[in-house]
Amino acid sequence: MTEKEQNDLFYVCSLIEFTARKTRNKRKVIVDKLGKNGIRKQLYDAEVNHCLSFEQVSDELIEQYKIPEGDFDTISNCKYSIPSETDIGRLYSIMIEDCAKDGCIIEELINIFSSFISEKISDFKTDVYYQNPSYLECSYQAGYLLD
Numbered sequence: 249m250t251e252k253e254q255n256d257l258f259y260v261c262s263l264i265e266f267t268a269r270k271t272r273n274k275r276k277v278i279v280d281k282l283g284k285n286g287i288r289k290q291l292y293d294a295e296v297n298h299c300l301s302f303e304q305v306s307d308e309l310i311e312q313y314k315i316p317e318g319d320f321d322t323i324s325n326c327k328y329s330i331p332s333e334t335d336i337g338r339l340y341s342i343m344i345e346d347c348a349k350d351g352c353i354i355e356e357l358i359n360i361f362s363s364f365i366s367e368k369i370s371d372f373k374t375d376v377y378y379q380n381p382s383y384l385e386c387s388y389q390a391g392y393l394l395d
Contacts, residue, residue, distance in 0.1 A: 249345060249353075256294035257344060257353065262337025263290065264361060266302040267309055268370075269333065273318035275370065276362040281313040287354050302333065322372050330372040339369065342381045343388065363388055 249257070264282075268275045279287065290297075290309075297305050309315060323330060340360060348356035360366060365388040368376045376384070376393070387393045 252295065253291075253353075254341065254345065255298075256291050257357075258334075258337055258341040259294040259298055260287065260290045260337075261340035261344070261357070262334045263297075263302060263305060263309070265336045265340070266333040267306045267315065268320075269323060270303075270306055271310060271315050271317055272321045273315065274320045275366045277318060277320075278309075278315060279358050279361045281315050282309070284354055284358070286313060287357060291354070320370075322370050326372045331377055336369065336377060339377065339381060339384070343385050346381070346385055347388065360388060364391070368393060 264275055264278050267273075268278050271278075282290065286309075340357075343360055343365075344353060344356050347360065365384060368374070368387075369384070370377075383394065
């Protein structure tokens with residue numbers, strides 16, 4: 249991947265995380281609503297959208313893709329501070345880049361955001377999101393959290 253592609257992937261992963269938190273949805277709901285073409289468009293537009301706020305771009309996504317309000321709230325009752333959208337976006341982008349076969353970034357993005365590991369990462373009452381990306385990648389590939 250080029251540096252530009254890495255930056256675009258990081259941006260889109262952070263945007264998905266931001267939008268999921270804003271709408272209180274599982275990350276899978278956001279990638280399902282966007283679909284392959286929507287994700288491809290967001291990756292293409294990322295370089296321009298970097299200069300806009302996440303709030304503005306997220307509002308446009310919510311309207312354009314008709315993303316509903318959900319009830320998946322893993323933030324409100326957290327006792328300690330939680331990682332930012334960009335912290336989580338960085339984690340996802342590293343995992344996607346490491347796990348994706350050549351030319352299959354979009355498919356791997358969908359697979360990871362739709363898998364059990366996404367819900368584990370989103371559970372901010374645990375420490376899963378602080379784990380080493382290699383551990384999370386191996387767990388994702390195994391289909392469960394490794395001991």
